[in-house]
Amino acid sequence: MAIDISHLNKRYGDKTVVDDVSLSIPKGKVTSFIGPNGAGKSTVLGMMSRLLSADSGKILLDGADISHIHSREIARKLAILKQSNHVGLRLTVEDLVAFGRFPYSQGILNAEDKRFIDEAIAYMDLGELRTRYLNELSGGQRQRAFIAMVLAQDTEYILLDEPLNNLDMKHSAQIMRVLHQLCRDKGKTVVVVIHDINFASVYSDHIFAMQQGRLVFSGTSEQLMSSEQLEAIFGFHMPVHQIDEHRLGLYFIA
Structure with missing residues (x-):
């Protein structure tokens, strides 16, 4: 297993946001976290990346306790894109993507760094925008530019918190196809917090569901996608239909 979590807990004041979560994330796969708002999904992701500290519990990255790994080594193994990204500086797309190479370049880009930057820009279909400013x-x-920055970091583990925010249908599908391709072709391990159950169902190899800070489901899309299972997680009835090889939740007519 790539990432092993045992008995993870996090509180803010009197509120428990992650409650005794234990799970293992498979290597070289797309793993999605789903669940209602406030379920603790993003908090787990933050602790996995060490952006947040756990109150108790343990996280192992390739068998090593993440709390004992040097920050620079983590940045070469694991990249995270948070849900909210605010850049006050006047940066072009290319400048932003170049930040992904900082753990290697320390700000001085070589030919290999530039190759990763070019590949990431091409992956995200940003070629015509590379000299445009973010604002x-x-x-x-x-959002696509931020994802390109994460791809340029070229880590084995990619953690994305709601990566489809602000994206239209075309680019949402593009992002999920790219993430699946990164696992299949390059052996990356991708962990995604996602609100759209159908994107999770179609593109995930494994799915975890959280509710009120606790892990309430672990399994495949086939095991997840039933009206009864989804109602237990989200609290309302959702018809599920089979379309070709996929089972999709029709939440918009629930």
């Missing part, structure tokens, strides 16, 4: 882009275009 000139739409929300969806900026």
Whole structure:
């Protein structure tokens, strides 16, 4: 297993936001976290990346306790894109993507760094926008630029918190296809917090569901996608239909 979590807990004041969570994330796969708002999904992701400290519990990255790994080594093994990204500096798309190479370049880009930057920009279909400034882009275009920055970091583990925010249907599908391709072709391990149950169902190899800070489901899309199972997680009836090889939740007509 790539990432092993045991008995993880996090509180803010009197509120428990992650409650005794234990799980293992498979290597080289797309793993999704789903669940209602406030379920603790993003908090677990933050602790996995060491952006947040756990009150108790343990997180192992390739068998090593993440709390004992040097920050620079983590940045070469694991990249995270948080849900909210605010850049006050006047940066072009290319400048932003270049930040992904900092753990290697320390700000001095070589030919290999530039190759990763070019590949990431191409992956995210940003070639025509690479010299544009971030404040000139739409929300969806900026989101794709941030994802390109994470790809340029070229880590084995990629953690994404709501990566489809501000994206239209075309680019949401593009992002999920790219993430699946990174696992299949490059052996990356991708962990995604996602609110759209159908994207999770179609593109995930494994799915965890959380509710009120606790892990309430662990399994495949096939095991998850039933009206009864989804109602237990989200609290309302959701018809599930089979379309080709996929089972999709029709939440918009629930």
